[in-house]
Amino acid sequence: MAQIPNLDNAPLNLKSIREQSQRELVNILKNIRGKKCLVIDPKLSGSLSLIVPTSTLKEYGIELRLLSAEPVQTECTKVVYFVHPQFNSMRFISSHVHDDASKGLQREYFLYFVPRRSVACEKILEEEKVHNLMTIGEYPLYMVPLDEDVLSFELDLALKEWQVDGDASSLWHIAKAIHKLEFTFGLIPNVRAKGKASVRVAEILNRMQTEEPVSTSDMSIPEINTLILIDREVDMVTPMCSQLTYEGLLDEFLRINNGSVEIDTSIMGAQQQDGKKMKVPLNSSDKLFKEIRDLNFEVVVQVLRQKATSMKQDYTEVTTMSQTVSELKDFVKKLNSLPEITRHINLAQHLSTFTSKPSFLGLLDMEHTIIEAQSYDICFEYIEEMIHKQEPLNKVLRLLILFSVTNSGLPKKHFDYLRRELLHSYGFEHMATLNNLEKAGLLKKQETKSNWATIKRALQLVVEDTDTANPNDISYVFSGYAPLSIRLIQNAVRSGWRPMEEILKLLPGPHFEAKRGKFSSSSSFDMSQGSLSSIDKVADGRRSLVLVVFIGGVTFAEISALRFLSAQEGMAYDLIVGTTKIINGNSLAETFSENSS
């Protein structure tokens, strides 16, 4: 089973992006002659493994290490570092160099910044007097294709950096990545953005276009028709809800990392070998997974059961009746899918041990009650009790954020009370976390009346009688709640921002719409002038392509909902997702706790 997704069916030629990154990496390594030891930033190792399989690297005679405070143990005389420009890594590297020098080791050092060098980091190296000892370069990796329709910029702290620290460098990174895409696939003619960061990205993107234009003339039709930029800030409700799709649940309980989960071998049916971990790749190269990843988990169990029984039936038929050769061939073909079925039955079984717990069902119930926004007191008491029972902090914060966002803050008395109880139960060091959340507006004092009820009604976020087996609306991914972010996109694709301006105004941040390149008669960069026309169908009958970029991360459930949308009849677009990172409520809450950074 391939670790790296095969991208043959992608609506956009993502393979070329991956191959380009691959070539660049290999070139860097080839240019350094002889045996070398590659030291990789742990945060980068996942994305690099999606570009070049580790086995390929070993073929080049490269030793692999992860960057840490420990000095590098290797026979090689050449050490190549691949790191994000971060101060910590610089300290590690300089201490390595000093350590080698004190042992009298003669080594050559190469340092590659991903995606670009930073003056501040090089300054540290200068201060440590190691700058002149190393060859410094850049490896411009701005995005990694995670799957046929998902691109990640791998910026896991983007949301926190922007909202809490006011650091906009990740926005530049996003714009650069999109601009790079435009060089390959043509200037994107329509841009729609909602949220402060999104509008900033759109502005930076336009500046890049003026400084370093993508020529519009020699490209007949741009491959990407529309770019939709959405701030996570606009919809903090959705990621705080427990995802109920198969892939979403896998992520909630087992954490999908760069397209695979790591689990105990015992779960996958292996005997003995206790405590051993194995990696299970999860991407669309696995046909069965492609079929079931976006379904509601309830349905997945049924589908798997069906597959298993039909398999059994075939088997009895084969053993009892005489078969023609071609029938046998069909049967053997089906048998080939057996390992996939077993794998997913094992995973699903493991998941159901979590989902059948009463505490999980209770939590789901509570999430829906909060979203319904009718029984404030019940929700408040539930959260209070969670704190008193000292349930995992991330779980509590998740629900609390959901509660605070839907009420646009908590009354001062409750706000202070819950904060105090939190500090008492989990320790005063979490003061910093609370402070971060407050700065980001996720947990705050109530100042204005909440308009959640209006938004909920206008966008039909709560759908009664959701049929999870034969869904007719995106609300199936949360069994009754339609993710706000996707509702916005649904409308934006259909008719642009204009018809729903009233609702957009209720959500945080400005919105913006523009046409670019030869398609615009004037540079329509002020807000009022945005074009009204819905996306025109591409003449030659191909489906046109919409790139949806989530600034601050996206959940698997939201991706599922988007896939559902583009699979609908009468939908003339393929959707591709770009994101700073795949997130879920837990990982998002974690980025705000101070010790994680």
Next chain:
Amino acid sequence: LLWKESWEIGKNPMASNGSPLHGPRIKRIEKAQSLFSETKEHTFESKAAEEHAKLLRIQHELEVSTKQAIFVDSSISDTIRTCIVLGNHRAAMKVKTEFKVSEKRWYWLKVFALATIRDWDALEKF
């Protein structure tokens, strides 16, 4: 600006985790508290810092009296639980009143703590 400064001070001692120098650490937190209290908007932060300092003192005393270094840097709830698990109900009670722990939370803590040491008799009586 003042706020930022006091914040840094408040954070510093947390970074120097596990050091035996509790004295200076408590002083730092108290400094933070006084800085917080200079502005009106930060009464909550100021209160929290005050309680933090108080907690560290009590934990320090507890460690001296029990000769076990398990208290410092745990939360108030954890401290109470540890006390009950060790059978030191008086100390637990003292922490409870000192920080005005609500009855609700107190009951949860006591039930959990008694369950961990499998003191079913006490649980029954309680």
